[in-house]
Amino acid sequence: MNDPGRPPLDVPAGRLVAGTRITGLIGSGSWGSVYAAEELADGAPVAVKFLRPDQLTPGQRRTMAELVEREVRFSRQADHPGLVRTLRTATLDEPDDPPLDGAVVLVMERAERSLQDLLAATAPHTPVPEAERLLTEICAGLAHMHRHGWVHGDLKGANILLMPGGAARLADFGLTAELEGTHAYVPPLGSPDHVPPEWWSQRAGSRGVPLRPGADVWAFGVLAHQVLSGGLHPFPGATARARSLAAQSYARGASPLRLDQSVPERWRGLITACLAADPAERGRLDAAELLRRVSLTAGPEAGCEVRRRRPRRTVPLVAGALALALAAGAAALAGTLLPGGGESPPPPAATATSGGQGGQSGQSGQGGQSDQSGQTRPAGAIPEGSDVPVALREVITGTARRCPEPEVTPALLAAMLKAESGFDAAAARPQSDEYGIAMWTPAVFNAWAQDGDNDGDRDYMSAPDAIVSMGNYVCWLDQQFKHRGLSAGLPALVVAGYRTSDKTVADAGRVPDRVRPHVDQVMKYLAEYTG
Secondary structure, eight states: OOOTTSOOOOOOTTOEETTEEEEEEEEEOSSEEEEEEEETTTOOEEEEEEEOGGGSOHHHHHHHHHHHHHHHHHHHHOOOTTBOOEEEEEEOOOTTOTTTTTOEEEEEEOOSEEHHHHHHTSOTTSOOTTHHHHHHHHHHHHHHHHHTTEEOSOOSGGGEEEOTTSOEEEOOOTTOEEOBTTBEEEOSOOOTTTSOGGGGGOOOBTTBEEEOHHHHHHHHHHHHHHHHHTSOOSSOOSSHHHHHHHHHHHHTTSSOOOOOTTSOHHHHHHHHHHTOSSHHHHHTSOHHHHHHHHHHHHOGGGOOOOOOOOOOOOOOGGGGHHHHHHHTTEEEETTEEEEOOSOOOOOOOOOOSSSOSOOOOOOOOOSEEEOTTSOEEETTOOOTTSSSOHHHHHHHHHHHHTSOOTTOOHHHHHHHHHHHHTTOTTOEEGGGTEETTTTBOHHHHHHHOOOSSOSSOOOTTSHHHHHHHHHHHHHHHHHHHHHTTOOTTHHHHHHHHHHSOHHHHHHHTSOOGGGHHHHHHHHHHHHHHHO
16 A cells, blocks of 8 residues: 555666665555565565655654664564565665665565455455464464564564465564563554554553563464454454454453354364453463464464575664564565554553643533534534634544543543644643643653544644544543543543543542643533533
């Protein structure tokens, strides 16, 4: 999938780059382009990824720098036939060609297609061809990573590449992290369809979100169900967001796990174990034991063949540049473009000390209201004739409707935005480090950042980005307070949480005095919008 917001880097066929000859464009993402190429030495097919630092925002460059060392360590340590390799890298010195000058180039193994492509071509309720062999190979690669102290962090169909001959290899190591004891840390990114339920309630600290090997086990369980059922997800829902909510409902014990009837009986127990709702229970199924059970379930005829490889070439430090491009879901790897795969999950909240932390103050969401024409509108809808800018109403309404909590309404978000900034996208309070229409503190925004305008960037001064990110945090706050038994006066509590933090409000059990005037102001605006 090409990124419509930015044209692909123009590299003509026949161009010699880093020991390869370019043969044609494969795809383009937000931060770079991927080209098919062939090795000058032996004509072997490869993929060449071009990353342009001049196209990155300062925030993206900082995140890239944080991921460089992690990517390099993984490239040096984790070599296995089940993992796609970066063969070499280079930084182009092309002063006469400004678009290419300074571009980072990564030469990688090239695949024929991804597992996601194969799933899309398979009829529902039907296993993909050679399903059990593929699952065994995927699990072998995963077990190798875990054995060497790494967690993949983003295991899904788009990140499993199928090589010439059909071998499955894990790819996209942008969220791969090195274990430090029982867990690692990654940026608050991931694919909603494949992250475990506990992901949604974890907090992002200064080092990122805690990641444990059990997250990969959960993702493998989802993937195994899809491979054996023609792409069907084990949790119902028409969107990734709906499926993630269904998984959370299952984890709370509110709904049972129902595997598709097409999943063979001998696989059902293993998939159920992978999808254990309790992270501790799931954590007891380490990848080595998982591989043993997968191999026994699949049988010897499905065993993966460990193919010999050419000697691995040294990967320079610049290889880390690939990590962020892939983690952002805008990059392609090994000849197959790997988009991010739908909506990003609401990141776990960083505990906030000032504004821009998310909150809500809304009605119950039941019934409806009458607008000036006397017609009934949905409860919590923004009324016609209000002072909410018309240009913002669609993004506010869409953001609120994505949250399953009835308190989170368009009118609530509008009231909060009015109190925060008066709907001024350029608002700023430098003394408290708060900026934009939602008055985000930049450090907190980075933990919750969402791309609301689909331009490939996340910017707290972009009204859509700021509003969508606010809505995600507001929804999470609502759920957190409910889980803690704080249901009386919940709208006001959530507004207070946005101004302080979930912990501050939960510890107090009420609206803290220091933010009471602000909360009262939001409630006043809300009453005007819902009266």
